[in-house]
Amino acid sequence: MGATAIAVTAALALSGCAGNSAANDSGEPAGEITVLTNRTDLVDTTFADYAATFEKKYPGTTVKFEALTDYEGDTKIRLNSKDYGDVLLIPSSNVTKDKYANYFEPLGSTDELSKEYRFTNEGSFDGTAYGISTFGSAMGYVFNRDVWTAAGITSPPTTEAEYLTALGKIKENGVTPYYTNYKDGWPLATIEGNLGTVQGADVRSQMIADDAPWTEGNDQYNIDGLLYDTVAAGYSEDDPTTTNWEESKDLLATGEIGSMILGSWAVAQMQDAAEKAGESRDLIGFWPMPWAQNSTFTSVTASDKFLAINKNSDNKATARAWVDWFTDESGFAASQGAISPVIDADAPDTLSDFTELGVEYLELAPDPVGKEAVITDIANEAEIDLFGNSYRQKIIDAARGAGDGDKQSLFDDLNERWATARATISE
Template sequence: MKKLLKLLTFSLMIFALLTACSQGNDNNKAENDEKQNSDGPSGEILVLTNRTDIVDTVFKEYAEKFNEKYPDVKVEFEAITDYEGQVKVRMNSTEYGDALLIPNDVPLQDLENYFEPLGTIDELSQKYLHVDEDAYENNVYGIPIVVNAQGLVYNKKVFEEAGITDIPTSPEAFLEAMKKVKDSTKAIPYYTNYAAGWPLTQWEPNRLSISGEEDYVNVQMANMDDPFAKGKPHYILYKMMYDLAKEGLIENDPLTTDWESSKEMLAKGEIATMVLGSWAITQVQDLAENRDDIGYMPFPYNHDGKQFSESSGDYKIGINKNSENKEAAKAWVEWFINESNYAQDNGGISPVIGDELPDTLASFEELGVELIKNAPAKEGQEGLVDAIDNEGEIGLFQPEFKQRIIEAAIGNKKESFDEIMNDLNKDWKEARAKVAK
C-alpha cells in the first residue's frame, strides 16, 4: 500500500511538473507572439507639411493606409502656410516635428546639425532620383517627395481667346503673347503672387532652362563673379519678370495677392499664366470645370529651336535629428515616398526610379522638351553656391530681390533693373571671395 501511495505521489509530481512546463511554454509562446506582433515602429510622430489644402482630407487617408502597415504608430499632421519662414524659426529649437520637409535654403554643410542621415548617395541613388540635392559628404538627409519639371501653368482657353496659336519659345514672344491676352481678354496675363512671396522663388530653377547646360549652376556659376551680368541666365530670367511688371501685364495691385485664390482664378480663366513647378498642375486642374483647359509649357527660351526644362527634386522629406521616435519617422518617410502615390496624384514625376512619367507632362514630349538636371559640384566645391548665396545674402530661393524687381518695375522703388543686377553681382563677388576655396 505504501509503495502504491509513493507511486501515485510521484506520478502526480511528474504530471504537475509537465503541466507547469507546458503552461510555461504556452506563456513564453504567447509572449513571443506578442513581441513579434509588436515588432517594428510604435509611438507618436508629428509630420510637418506645407499642404494646407489637403491636410484634413488626403493626408488623413494617408495616415489610415499607413496604419494598415504600421498599426502601432500614431501620425499627427501640422500644415503651415508660411512653411519656409515658420519652420526655420522652429529649427532654432529641437521642436520642429519628427518628419518634415527640409526648408530650401538650409546650407548643405548644416544639414547634419538638424537632420538624421538616411543613407549614402551611393546607396539611395540606386532607388531614388535627385538624392544628391540634400546631401553632404556622401550622406543623404532628404529624399524628394516629388520630382518636378520647370515651366509655366497656363489656361488654354485664354490663349485660344487671345489668338495665341503657338507656345512662346522666347521671352520676347512670351511678352507679345501676354499683350494679346491683355488686349483681347479680361484675364490677367501674368500673376506674380508677390504678397505670398514664396511663389516668386519658382522662377529660380528656370536658370537651367536658359543655360541648357547641366553644369551651369554648380560648376560654372560657382566659379564666376557676375552671374547676374547682362546676357547670362539670371539676367535673362529676371528681365522677363521685370518687363511683365513694367508693361502692366500683371495684377493691378501685386502687394495684395493671394496664393490660394490665384489657383482658382487660373482655373477659371481669370489668369492666363503663372511660373510654377509641375507640382502645381493638378492643383489647378482640380479647380477647373474642365481639367483639359489647364496646360503646362516650358520656360520661353530655346537653343536653336531646342527647349530645356530643369528636372529637380521638390521639397525633400527628412527626419528631425532630435526626434525621440526616429524609427517611426523613418517608417513614415519610406512609406510616403514608396507607397502613398503622392507624386503621381499631384501630377509630378515620382522620385522612385523606374516609375512612369505623369500624363501632365505629355505636352513636353510633344514639344520635344529635354529634361536636364543640375550636375554635381567639383570635388572640394560641394555646397559652394549655397555658401556664396548665404554669405552674400543674395536669396536665390528667397522672395526679397524678386519683390524688389517688381516694385522697381511698377515704380514703387526708384531704381533700374540693371542697378538691381549690379548690386546682386557686387554681393555675389564679395561673398565668393570670402567662401571660395
C-alpha cells in the same frame, strides 16, 4: 533599397533614444510619430487617409501631423531646439547642406539611394543622403488654353521676344497676361528653378566662379530679366501687393489671368480649380520657358521638399518606415500630378504638353564635393535671397515704378554685391 532600408533601420534601432523603447529595442515600427508638414490643405483629408493606411500596415503605430502655415519661418525657430517632430520637410531657405548632419538622421549613401530615387543629390551632403524627395517638378508656365487660343497663340513661344508679344496680345483681349503672386512671395522664389535652362547642368558651379551672373546670356539674367520686362510692359496685375495665391488658381481657371511661371506641381491644383468652376481639366496647359535652343525646349527638373528624420527623434524606426512608405507606396506624387521620386514610376499626365513638344529634361549636377554650400554662402554674404522672394519683389517694384532703379542698374548692383561676396567667401 530593400537591403539598404533594412540596414539603416537596424542602425537606427541601435541608436534610438529611450523615449520609445518598444520601437527602438525591436527595430520594428511601433509607437507614435509626429510629422511636420506645409500642406495645411491636405492634413485632415489626404494625409489622414495615408496615416490610417500606414497604421493598418504597421499595427501599433500612430501618425500625427502638425501642419505649419509659415513652414519655413516656424521650422527655422524650432531647429534651434530638439522639438521639430520625428519626420519633417527640410526647410529650403534655412539650412545649408553642410548643416544637414546637425539636424537630420542619415538615410543611406547617396550612390545607393540614387539607384532607386530621383533628385537624391539635392538631399545629400558629402556622399550621404539626409532627405528623400516628396516629388519632383519640371519648370515652365501654367496657362489657360482658351485665353491663349483667343489671342491667337496655339504653340509655345520659343524666344523672350515672342513670349512678350504673346502676352501683349492677351492684354489686348482684356485679360491680365501674367500673375506674379507678389504678396505671398514664395511663388516668386520658385522661378529660380529655371536655373540651368540655358547654361546647363553645372550652372551652379559656373555661378560660384562668376563675378557677374546677371549678365545677358546667363540663366540668372534670363530669369530675373524676363520678370522685370513682363512687369515693366504692364503685362502683370495692376497691384501686386494685393495678390493671393489661393485666389490665383480661380482667376486662372476662369480666364481672368493668362499664366503663371511655376513648377509642373501646380498644374493639378489649377486643374482642380477649373473643374470646380465647371470647366474641363484640359483647359489648363503647361508650356516650357521661352528659351529654346536649336528649336528644342529644355526644362529643369528638381525636387520639391525633402522628407527627413529628426536626428533627435525617440522613434527613428517608425519615422524611417513612414518615410519609406510615403515615398514608395502612398501615391502622393501621382496625386499631385508631379514627377515621382521613384525612378521606375510613370510620367504624370500633367506633362502631356511637354511630351508632345519633345521637351528635354535636365537635372542639375551635384555641387562639387566640399563646395555644396558655397552658392548659398555667397548669396547670404551678398544679402541676396537667391532662393527666396524679397529681392524679386524689389525687381517688380522697380519695374512698375514703385521702387528705385531700372533693369540695368538693378543688375549692376546685384553683380557688384555678388562679386564682393565671392571675394570674401573665397578668402
